[in-house]
Structure formats: C-alpha cells, structure tokens
C-alpha cells in the first residue's frame with residue numbers, strides 16, 4: 001500500500017519544520033518528504049489548506065477494558081482516539097482487574113493489535129491491585145510492554161513503597177506517574193473547596209490535597225534520584241512546586257488536561273455532573289496559572305485523562321456520580337481554541353505538548369515526522385469549526401461538558417502506520 005499526501009502544511013515540532021510539503025508513505029513508513037513528489041501512489045490525499053502533524057500521543061487515557069466494556073472498549077476507545085487525531089494512547093491500569101500482571105499487559109496489547117485502529121500502550125500499576133502495599137513486578141511488566149507505572153485513581157500513600165517504586169523505575173529508565181491526591185484531605189469531597197462548595201453545600205476538596213502529595217513525591221524523587229511525572233496538575237502551588245524542583249535539578253515533569261486549562265469551578269453551579277472531575281475544576285487564578293505554565297514550558301504535556309462513564313452513572317446526584325469526562329475527541333480543538341488562537345502557544349508548541357514531549361518522557365520513538373519513521377499522522381483544518389455533538393462521539397460514553405461547543409481544528413484524516421484510521 002502506498003499513500004501520497006499532497007500539498008499540506010507540515011508542522012513537525014521536533015525538527016522545527018513548518019512548510020508546504022508532500023509526504024510519500026509506503027507500507028507502515030514514511031519514505032519521502034519533499035516538495036512536488038511525483039511518485040505514483042495507490043491513494044492520494046489532497047491536503048491543500050490542511051495541516052499535517054505527527055499523530056498525537058495521549059499519555060493518560062482510561063479504556064475500561066477489562067471490566068467495564070459498557071463504558072469503553074479497546075475498539076471504541078481507539079476509534080475515539082483516531083477521530084481526535086491520536087495515533088498512540090497510553091491506557092491507565094485502574095481497570096477491573098488492575099493491570100498489575102504480565103498476562104494483563106499481554107491481553108491489552110493483543111486485543112489492541114486485533115481490534116484497535118491506533119496503538120495502545122499499557123501503563124501498569126505501581127502496586128499489586130493498586131493496593132498501595134505490594135510492588136508490582138516492574139521489570140517483568142516493562143519487558144512485556146508496559147511503558148510506565150502508575151496507581152492512577154489513587155495516590156501511593158505509603159512513602160516507603162513510593163521510594164522503592166521510584167528506585168525501580170530509575171533502573172528501567174522511566175518516570176513514575178503519580179496521581180497526587182492525599183485522600184485524608186480530599187475524602188468525600190466532590191468539588192473544589194471554597195466559595196462554591198460553601199454556597200452549594202457540597203463537600204470540598206482543598207487544593208492542599210494535591211499540593212502535599214506533589215511535595216512529598218518531589219522529595220522522594222530527589223531521595224531516589226529518579227524521575228517523576230505528575231498527572232493532571234491543577235493548582236498554582238502544585239505548579240510552583242514543580243518549577244522549584246526543576247530549578248534544583250530534580251527530574252519532574254507534569255501534564256495538564258484540556259478541561260483544567262479551559263474550565264473553572266463556577267461551572268459546578270449548573271449541577272451538571274460532567275463538571276465533576278478529579279482533580280476538581282479549580283479557580284480562575286489556577287486556570288490562568290496553568291496557561292502560564294504551558295507558555296513558560298513548566299507544563300510539557302497535555303493529556304486527556306479520558307474517563308468514560310455511562311449516562312446511567314453520570315445521571316446520579318452530583319455527590320454520587322463518578323468523577324471524570326471523556327476527552328480524546330475534543331483535545332486538539334480545545335488546544336487550538338484556548339491556547340493557539342489566543343497566542344498563548346504557537347501551533348508548533350501546542351502540538352509538541354501532544355506529540356514529541358510525551359514521547360520523550362516515555363522514551364517512545366513516536367511523535368515526529370521523518371523519513372524512515374512510522375507513518376503516524378493527523379491532518380486537520382486549523383480554521384474549520386465543528387460543533388461537538390453527543391451523537392457524533394465515537395467513544396461509547398458521551399460524558400463531556402463540551403457538548404454544544406464550537407471548536408476549530410477539525411480532524412480530516414488520521415493515518416496510523418500508513419493506513420487510514422479515521423476520515424471525517
């Protein structure tokens with residue numbers, strides 16, 4: 001199979017490329033990048049007026065397989081990913097059962113190979129069954145294909161265990177991914193603690209629940225001389241702790257979700273359970289700080305924390321509904337609308353946070369456009385607006401606070417290993 005992508009504006013943050021070029025693909029790889037390529041190809045995509053970028057990488061996706069295939073399967077999750085321009089998604093291990101064993105890593109990889117339309121890379125749990133007591137067999141899990149480790153959904157409360165885990169991942173040359181939340185402080189909370197939790201009479205989650213966890217994990221990373229990646233950072237002080245640590249040479253990176261750099265806490269007044277997220281939507285000052293963190297490079301990664309839930313679950317009372325929203329299909333649009341259009345980030349900087357940066361952190365040979373490299377690409381129109389509609393989601397779940405929004409950056413094609421994974 002050969003494919004020629006003609007006349008697109010190729011934006012590759014890794015090489016700094018930003019010009020009109022053709023891309024010729026044979027099999028799974030890019031054979032040639034250049035102007036006016038005339039090779040004959042089985043299929044030609046006219047990318048005039050479109051932007052061609054490396055296939056996006058999400059380092060924080062929740063697929064619900066195994067255990068809750070009514071919320072999301074590997075098939076539906078990868079279809080949603082492809083619609084969003086993603087060609088690689090890293091799935092979190094808090095499924096049922098938890099991905100803490102090589103047989104489960106194999107299960108994910110095999111199923112993704114068979115049913116998935118893009119690549120799925122499993123993140124295995126730090127502790128067995130995410131119990132926070134016994135370390136998983138990290139070396140074996142890594143050899144089997146786990147790309148990192150996290151007890152996402154929970155914080156590793158036991159500092160000794162966390163220290164050991166950090167020492168292990170250092171040997172494996174990987175960062176540990178931490179869901180920073182001290183549950184003694186966040187317990188029973190459903191929204192950010194502050195004026196709105198008081199007015200609405202809903203139990204609050206103080207920012208400090210995140211910040212004390214970030215602080216401890218940075219201390220342990222220094223002690224182990226290891227590297228740490230903080231998932232879904234959400235407060236000014238957490239970000240300042242990361243900045244301080246990096247200044248002192250501690251290897252800490254962090255990610256922000258599109259909803260945390262877009263939405264703030266007053267939305268919870270709607271009692272729409274699609275505003276119930278963990279960590280919760282924070283104050284306007286936090287949103288502003290997160291945008292500054294993206295701009296100054298303190299936040300290197302944008303990750304979706306795609307968290308599918310069925311309508312039945314999300315239709316419960318606010319206090320009872322589960323945390324989380326889907327994000328794969330709206331991420332690129334929100335990056336362009338909220339960050340690129342207002343000139344907080346250049347297009348290349350925005351794309352870097354969804355491609356080469358997560359690839360570098362996870363040591364993946366992905367996220368760039370180069371000859372001989374895998375033909376993983378997304379093609380989108382920067383200015384074409386599209387309306388987010390429930391019925392258009394390819395995710396099995398529809399829990400998004402962005403339904404009804406108009407977003408720029410419509411994805412036209414997603415190419416995974418030289419094959420069309422999505423076409424609008």
Ligand SMILES: [Zn+2]
Nearest residue numbers: 152153179231
């Ligand atoms: Zn998490």
